[in-house]
Amino acid sequence: MDCKKLKFYSSEEKELIFEDEFLPHIHSIYNFAYRITFNEDDAKDLVQETYLKAFRFIDSFQKGTNAKAWLFRILKNSFINEFRKRSKEPVKVDYQEVETYYNSDEVDQPITSDLRIEAIKEKIGDEVSVAINSLDIDFRTVIILCDLEGFTYEEMAKILDIPIGTVRSRLHRARNLLRDKLKVYADSLGYT
Amino acid sequence: MKEKPCVDHDYCVSVLNLIIDGEANELEKTFFNTHVKECLQCSEYYSIDQAIREAIRKKLEKKEAPQDLIHLLRIKFKESTRS
Numbered sequence: 001m002d003c004k005k006l007k008f009y010s011s012e013e014k015e016l017i018f019e020d021e022f023l024p025h026i027h028s029i030y031n032f033a034y035r036i037t038f039n040e041d042d043a044k045d046l047v048q049e050t051y052l053k054a055f056r057f058i059d060s061f062q063k064g065t066n067a068k069a070w071l072f073r074i075l076k077n078s079f080i081n082e083f084r085k086r087s088k089e090p091v092k093v094d095y096q097e098v099e100t101y102y103n104s105d106e107v108d109q110p111i112t113s114d115l116r117i118e119a120i121k122e123k124i125g126d127e128v129s130v131a132i133n134s135l136d137i138d139f140r141t142v143i144i145l146c147d148l149e150g151f152t153y154e155e156m157a158k159i160l161d162i163p164i165g166t167v168r169s170r171l172h173r174a175r176n177l178l179r180d181k182l183k184v185y186a187d188s189l190g191y192t
Numbered sequence: 193m194k195e196k197p198c199v200d201h202d203y204c205v206s207v208l209n210l211i212i213d214g215e216a217n218e219l220e221k222t223f224f225n226t227h228v229k230e231c232l233q234c235s236e237y238y239s240i241d242q243a244i245r246e247a248i249r250k251k252l253e254k255k256e257a258p259q260d261l262i263h264l265l266r267i268k269f270k271e272s273t274r275s
């Protein structure tokens with residue numbers, strides 16, 4: 001945080017920042033907290049902690065800038081500092097059933113590419129939540145930040161305190177893992 | 193069904209990822225637009241990644257913050273401005 005730009009807001013200004021810039025992101029923040037803790041109480045605690053920190057450091061927030069990224073960054077730091085060690089392990093998912101399901105669609109079926117992709121889309125929709133939840137937290141995080149929250153590489157780099165190149169490679173690995181988990185790779189035309 | 197194999201699929205995949213992430217530059221977009229149309233392997237890869245992204249946006253349940261939490265935060269905020 002840039003100390004030169006630090007200024008002190010009046011109570012009215014703070015109120016406006018809280019209502020117009022912090023609170024509108026509460027659902028995104030809560031959803032993300034839930035996706036990384038898998039627990040509603042932990043998610044609530046994490047969100048509360050995030051907002052309490054935001055209140056405490058409100059003077060270092062520049063009005064009208066990217067509040068969403070700023071809040072996500074606080075949340076990520078809170079999570080690392082306090083929650084990671086006590087949050088529950090992600091539920092391990094048995095993929096056997098899923099695999100059997102996907103493999104039943106044999107490749108030699110006379111089916112056109114477009115139709116096949118439609119079929120794949122349908123399966124993906126049903127399994128995407130399970131697949132994402134089974135991803136390692138670092139991969140799950142970048143997928144949610146990018147695909148769900150629409151953050152850019154640059155914003156993600158700031159939120160996660162990692163270089164843009166790392167964001168990019170982590171995201172691409174995450175996508176590959178998702179493909180594997182969703183078994184679409186095995187399901188595709190046999191390319192490797 | 194198979195066309196000629198992709199010449200440098202690793203490069204294609206890296207560009208496809210940038211396209212999916214909305215981070216490709218003009219050169220990469222042009223490459224994507226010309227190449228993917230004629231490469232079955234790449235167009236499939238792209239379609240699947242796009243489908244995954246679409247599923248994440250549409251099918252992943254979005255948890256809403258509970259009202260009692262929002263209420264509590266408003267109280268805590270009021271307290272913080274008073275101190």
Ligand SMILES: [Zn+2]
Pocket residue numbers: 198199201204227231233234
């Ligand atoms: Zn290609």
